[in-house]
Amino acid sequence: MKKAERTKQFIIEKSAPIFNTKGIAGTSMNDIMEATQLAKGGVYRHFASKEALSLEVFNYLSNLMHDGVTAVVREIPTAKGKLYGLLDFYDNRILSKWGGCAILNFGAEADDTNPVMKEKVRAAIHRFKSRISKIIIDGQESGEFSKDFDAGNYAIKVFTMYEGAVLISKIENNPEYLHNIIAMLKKEIDLYIL
Template sequence: MTKGQITRNMIIERSAPVFNKKGIAGTSISEFMEVTGLAKGGIYRNFESKDEISTEAFNFLCNQLSEGISGVVKVKVTAKDKLFALLDFYRDVLVINDGGCPLLNFGAEADDTNLVIRKLAGEKIKALQARISGLVDSGISAGEFNSGTNSSHFAV
């Protein structure tokens, strides 16, 4: 990895939590400077705009979300336990400790203001719904959940 890529990744990793907690509109370049220790030129040498940083930060947070869910789900055996592990992850890690769900935080703000993130958020939300629906379907097949449960509606 080049020095430039290392710096770019550092900017993304350190600015992502700020975006998640304060929103795109509520986050200023001076806050990136503060959390990264870089001057404005150092940030703009790596990114063309704040929108580019926010898109990369959103993707970074979504990857962390997916990896976190996978980590807690893979150690469980039953579909029911996997589903509860996913829900507990959301409550304990995202809501209480980390500023909330980036899918909802970015998606709500980008709905009218940032078409790129709006599209990405929609895709990621659908993927999470499919993941939940798949867990419910597995639980129905295993007799853990009521056979009359509509997994797609449940996931929403």
């Protein structure tokens, strides 16, 4: 990686927790300059605007979550185990490591104001749901899950319940909301084991 690429990645990594907690509108260039210890020109040399940086930050955070789940799921041989591992990953890491869910944080801010970010968030939602659906379908094909297990509906349920629980857990400063939802989602998986 060349020096310019390393600097750009450094700016993204240092800016990620700021954008994910303060939002796009709430993050100032001064916040970014303070976190990176770079002058404004040093940041603008790599990003044309704060909005351009926010798009790269979302990509970075989304890929971190995706890659983390992939690493967990790859090591588990059963479909039930993969779903449990995925849910445990979200339960144990999202509130503590990243300051919440980037999909929720960026999506809430961009839904009516930033069509480019909205499209990136939409794609991340699709990727999230598709992974869950694929695990279920693979489990049905291997004879682990009943054909009655509706992969698409369950994926929507996981996504919406998870996002709501993250929001409430953060507002209430109580992770039990998320823990309880994850436990409920796991119980539902067990209903479809053959």
